[in-house]
Amino acid sequence: MGMYYLILLVFGLVSAAVSQKLKSKFKHYSKVQLSNGLSGKEIAEKMLDDHGIHDVKVVSTPGMLTDHYNPQTKTVNLSEGVYAQRNAAAAAVAAHECGHAVQHHLGYAWLQMRSSMVPVVQVASNFSMWMIFGGLFMAQGSALGQTIALLGVGLFGMGTLFSFVTLPVEYDASHRAIEWLRRKNMVNQRELSGAEDALKWAARTYVVAAIGSLATLLYFLLRVMGNSRD
Numbered sequence: 001m002g003m004y005y006l007i008l009l010v011f012g013l014v015s016a017a018v019s020q021k022l023k024s025k026f027k028h029y030s031k032v033q034l035s036n037g038l039s040g041k042e043i044a045e046k047m048l049d050d051h052g053i054h055d056v057k058v059v060s061t062p063g064m065l066t067d068h069y070n071p072q073t074k075t076v077n078l079s080e081g082v083y084a085q086r087n088a089a090a091a092a093v094a095a096h097e098c099g100h101a102v103q104h105h106l107g108y109a110w111l112q113m114r115s116s117m118v119p120v121v122q123v124a125s126n127f128s129m130w131m132i133f134g135g136l137f138m139a140q141g142s143a144l145g146q147t148i149a150l151l152g153v154g155l156f157g158m159g160t161l162f163s164f165v166t167l168p169v170e171y172d173a174s175h176r177a178i179e180w181l182r183r184k185n186m187v188n189q190r191e192l193s194g195a196e197d198a199l200k201w202a203a204r205t206y207v208v209a210a211i212g213s214l215a216t217l218l219y220f221l222l223r224v225m226g227n228s229r230d
Contacts, residue, residue: 003219004216004219004220004223007212007215007216007219008216011208011211011212011215011216014208014212015205015208015209015212018201018204018205018208019205021201022065022198022201022202022204022205023064023065025089025197025198025201026065026081026089026093026198028194029087029088029089029092029194029195029197029198030081030085030087030088030089030090031087032087032088032089032190032191032194033086033087034086034087034088034090034091034187034191035187035188035191036186036187037086038086038091038186039083039084039085039086039090040078040082040083040084040085040086040090040091040093040094041058041060041078041083041084041094043090043091043094043095043186044058044076044078044094044095044097044098045058046184046186047094047095047098047102047177047180048076048098048101050180050184051098051101051102051105052105053101053102053105055074056074056075056076056101057074057075057076058075058076058078058083058094059075059076059077059078060077060078060079060080060083060084061077061078061079061080061083062079062080063079063080064079064080064081065079065081066079067079067082067093067094067096067097068097068100069097069098069100069101069104071100071104071111071115074101074104076094076097076098076100076101077097078093078094078097079093082094088187088190088191088192088194088195088198089194089195089198091181091186091187091191091195092177092181092194092195092196092198092199093198093202095176095177095178095180095181095186095195096173096174096177096199096202097173098177098180099172099173099174099175099176099177099180100169100173102173102176103169103172103173103176108169108172110165110168110169110172111169113165114162114165114166114169117158117161117162117165118162120158121158121159121162123155124155124156124158124159125155125159127152127155128152128153128155128156128158128159129152129156130152131148131149131151131152131155132149132152132153132156132220132224133152134148134149134152135147135148135149135150135151135152135224136149136223136224146224149220149224150224152220153217153220153221153224156216156217156220157217159213160210160213160214160216160217163206163209163210163213163214164210164214166206166210167203167206167207167210170202170203170206171203174199174200174202174203177195177199178192178195178196178199181195
């Protein structure tokens with residue numbers, strides 16, 4: 001189990017470093033005030049309207065970096081630091097979340113795939129680790145233990161797949177956001193560079209999570225298969 005804890009430690013440290021860098025980037029670009037004077041809410045509403053989306057509401061949600069698009073309620077949820085602020089970081093986040101709304105509106109395949117996986121992944125995340133550890137700690141060479149552990153690895157694999165499916169969804173939303181901000185001249189070049197840099201670091205958090213999940217999956221698979229040969 002030492003290797004499992006090493007994987008957790010390494011990717012935990014990398015994730016923490018990337019998250020800290022992301023926070024520092026947003027703090028820095030939060031000081032770059034928009035020349036057009038628009039708030040995150042107003043940026044979001046303009047982007048939605050420009051794409052002919054009139055059934056999505058822009059609302060405020062508590063917390064920091066809690067911004068998200070909810071396809072069930074059709075709401076773009078902007079954190080307190082984005083909703084009313086008028087800076088490059090707020091513009092980047094607001095446009096990014098609207099990018100997800102545009103994906104939903106256009107039936108973007110990767111978003112549809114991710115949405116369809118959510119119920120399965122929620123169940124898998126609740127049982128995968130219990131099944132893996134339970135199977136591994138059962139009697140050595142037990143066929144039942146082997147089966148339970150492999151089923152657990154399969155469930156964990158669903159979460160890993162979800163992490164990788166998330167990557168094109170997030171990168172595409174950022175691309176849509178930056179292209180719209182540029183095309184509509186919503187920001188000047190300095191503000192655009194800040195928005196693009198902030199979104200790049202946000203995307204890297206998903207990359208680290210996906211790679212960490214894959215490394216853990218491979219470890220568990222090798223561990224279970226190794227037990228079967230003992």
